Amino acid sequence: SQQGEEDPQALSIQEGENATMNCSYKTSINNLQWYRQNSGRGLVHLILIRSNEREKHSGRLRVTLDTSKKSSSLLITASRAADTASYFCATGQRNKLIFGTGTLLAVQP
Amino acid sequence: DAGVIQSPRHEVTEMGQEVTLRCKPISGHNSLFWYRQTMMRGLELLIYFNNNVPIDDSGMPEDRFSAKMPNASFSTLKIQPSEPRDSAVYFCASSLEFVLAGGPYNEQFFGPGTRLTVL
Numbered sequence: 001s002q003q004g005e006e007d008p009q010a011l012s013i014q015e016g017e018n019a020t021m022n023c024s025y026k027t028s029i030n031n032l033q034w035y036r037q038n039s040g041r042g043l044v045h046l047i048l049i050r051s052n053e054r055e056k057h058s059g060r061l062r063v064t065l066d067t068s069k070k071s072s073s074l075l076i077t078a079s080r081a082a083d084t085a086s087y088f089c090a091t092g093q094r095n096k097l098i099f100g101t102g103t104l105l106a107v108q109p
Numbered sequence: 110d111a112g113v114i115q116s117p118r119h120e121v122t123e124m125g126q127e128v129t130l131r132c133k134p135i136s137g138h139n140s141l142f143w144y145r146q147t148m149m150r151g152l153e154l155l156i157y158f159n160n161n162v163p164i165d166d167s168g169m170p171e172d173r174f175s176a177k178m179p180n181a182s183f184s185t186l187k188i189q190p191s192e193p194r195d196s197a198v199y200f201c202a203s204s205l206e207f208v209l210a211g212g213p214y215n216e217q218f219f220g221p222g223t224r225l226t227v228l
Binding site (some may be wrong): 035044098 | 142157159164215217218219220222
């Protein structure tokens with residue numbers, strides 16, 4: 001069964017706005033990763049945050065991790081039409097990545 | 110760097126036929142993963158190898174599925190016989206990983222996928 005659950009399932013915003021996606025998980029993890037998938041393509045790694053980290057930045061991406069609440073959020077600032085994609089969180093446990101159900105982000109130009 | 114290479118990109122076959130999917134991981138990576146993605150079940154890990162050895166195949170749906178990694182630069186996923194419910198996109202991914210308690214520790218690099226349709 002899926003480990004991570006993303007929220008919302010779908011999000012539509014205007015170019016320039018910020019997009020926030022949330023991920024909840026159920027068991028202890030050693031790290032949490034975010035991936036992007038453009039339609040018809042493979043997944044692309046965005047960022048990895050370890051269980052002892054609370055926040056991490058990469059360009060326009062900001063990820064937070066709250067292990068007490070078993071949740072993470074991905075913030076994309078100043079969104080662009082090219083950010084339109086599905087975003088997945090994945091939790092690392094027992095040498096495997098367990099992917100969530102994904103958030104479909106649509107950025108309107 | 111060519112990235113993870115998968116072939117074929119599309120495969121259409123009839124029920125009962127054997128299907129073989131191929132993957133070439135990124136050179137230097139020691140872990141290889143096979144995933145299946147469907148609308149209903151999302152992205153599922155089927156099997157993963159570390160240093161060419163299968164570590165966990167608990168995600169392989171049934172005996173019709175088999176995977177091999179004869180060397181560090183090549184892996185196959187075979188379905189025999191194929192069924193319509195096997196229709197999905199199959200992804201191969203590779204990483205530089207260590208099978209230690211508390212892993213995985215690193216990012217995975219995905220191939221473009223093989224879209225399989227079984228009629």
